[in-house]
Amino acid sequence: MTDDRRYLLAFCQALPELLLVTRAQGAEAALEEAAERVRAGTPVLHVLPRLGIPPHVLTGTGPGRRAGDMLAPLPRPASGETYRCPDGACGLEVPRAPGGPIPKERCWLRNRPLTAGEA
Numbered sequence: 001m002t003d004d005r006r007y008l009l010a011f012c013q014a015l016p017e018l019l020l021v022t023r024a025q026g027a028e029a030a031l032e033e034a035a036e037r038v039r040a041g042t043p044v045l046h047v048l049p050r051l052g053i054p055p056h057v058l059t060g061t062g063p064g065r066r067a068g069d070m071l072a073p074l075p076r077p078a079s080g081e082t083y084r085c086p087d088g089a090c091g092l093e094v095p096r097a098p099g100g101p102i103p104k105e106r107c108w109l110r111n112r113p114l115t116a117g118e119a
């Protein structure tokens with residue numbers, strides 16, 4: 001996965017949290033604009049500085065976050081389904097074990113639920 005894709009996925013999954021933070025700062029509109037630009041294809045790393053968000057906040061490699069929090073590799077079940085970002089916007093893939101619970105993750109960038117497919 002390229003850095004762009006890593007940041008895109010991390011940004012997508014961090015959006016609800018970022019919204020809370022920017023709302024508290026009254027900077028909600030800036031985040032919405034940034035998300036809009038990312039949806040239009042702007043690399044996440046280009047919009048972060050305007051939001052005042054250091055990249056390590058997303059990737060979990062810096063202080064204040066558990067290392068690998070968001071980008072830890074997902075375990076692969078032998079079979080079952082994989083839930084994916086509906087249109088591949090952020091590349092999120094969450095495997096679901098046979099008979100296991102439906103993943104609760106969501107694509108926040110598109111604000112849409114994941115779609116199920118073959119693993």
Ligand SMILES: [Zn+2]
Pocket residue numbers: 012085086088089090091092106107108109110
């Ligand atoms: Zn997504």
